[in-house]
Amino acid sequence: MGDLSLLSEISDAFTRREVDPSVTAVLPDLGAILRVQRGNTSAWAQAFRIDVLGVNGGQESYFIKISIGFHGLQALKGEYEATSAIYAITPDFCPKPIAWGSLHDHSDAHFYLCKFYEFSEDLPEPNDFCEKLARLHSSHSSPEGKFGFHCTTYNGDLPQDNTWCDSWEAFFANGLRHILKVREERAGPSPELEALCPALFEKVIPRLLRPLESNGRQVQPSLVHGDLWYGNAAVIEETGASIIFDPSSFWAHYEYEFGNWRPARNRFTSPYFEAYKSHIADWSDPVTDFDDRNALYALRFNLHAATLFPDNNAYLQM
Structure with missing residues (x-):
């Protein structure tokens, strides 16, 4: 699920705001990408925060996870489908899932996209x-x-x-x-x-x-x-x-x-x-x-x- 060289190449492009067309196509109300920041890295995925300017002037932030290969694709599909199932029952208990799919420029790399939240350091009450x-x-x-x-x-x-x-x-x-x-x-x-x-x-x-x-x-x-x-x-x-x-x-x-x-x-x-x-x-x-x-x-x-x-x-x- 993790080709480190490919993930590194994609990470470098994203942080230069060169976001893959498959992602920009599903970002809601996209006017312009303001910034992309690397998030957590695991042995099987790389996360990012994408800040965007909407066509009507509002700003929004999204979380995106990138993974590689067949298992990377299936894992992100599973995450999207599971989050969608949770959201259908308790929409106040998980991020709103937006999309999942494969990158246009790297067909063996895949993404999952949802709403981004800032978290505190506390455990849930x-x-x-x-x-x-x-x-x-x-x-x-x-x-x-x-x-x-x-x-x-x-x-x-x-x-x-x-x-x-x-x-x-x-x-x-x-x-x-x-x-x-x-x-x-x-x-x-x-x-x-x-x-x-x-x-x-x-x-x-x-x-x-x-x-x-x-x-x-x-x-x-x-x-x-x-x-x-x-x-x-x-x-x-x-x-x-x-x-x-x-x-x-x-x-x-x-x-x-x-x-x-x-x-x-x-x-x-x-x-x-x-x-x-x-x-x-x-x-x-x-x-x-x-x-x-x-x-x-x-x-x-x-x-x-x-x-x-x-x-x-x-x-x-x-």
Whole structure:
């Protein structure tokens, strides 16, 4: 997803205000480009802020992310589609997505464009943040009531298996097997991990997830952000409102979202769990299994980290 020389070439052009025609074609109300500033850089993408002058004299700022190659294209498509799905339910909780596509002058480079916000240094206030998150999760409008998503979404440079499924247990197990497969492709085999997998899939997952869909119970699919750690949430400086971005969404059991909150590194600690719970009746039944389900969901997020950073054995040890 990252050809560094090509990204560098594109970055240099953008910061000279030589913005690709595919981007200028979708910038709303564009009169002139005032400035382009480099933003965050990751191993798989380069971000920019584009300040523009509108045809009627107003000024606006946009966020754009550039990535390279097939996986770069699919990742940015997934980000656009996931953000669009979140925006359709909670437009006050994410940036308005504008466009995604390939650059005209570099066909192997691709972009995602949305509204730009200035963020403060604060963590989101728990009640405002969790009220919006609970509202997002409460929209049970998945196509045909299934778990999955209509395209691949990426957690960093990690493609997720979003194949539609009727059962949450089956969808979760399929997705976890996919993550394990990608981890092995990137990092090589781990006999210790492989020895743990039969019990995980044959005993732990059925024990913790099957009761959610047994004895008359059912899981209604909720749209989750999918990678909701503090680095993908912020406070808008101008308004103080909380906002989320960079999603890797699919329709899931809403509690899946909180697997990423269990590790202390992600800074959404007990006040956030308590604030969220104040907006719902209770955790899913059987409620007594909540903590164990949370540990199971956290296991997948730790495997994401072990796959994204295969050379860092500490993530695998988690």
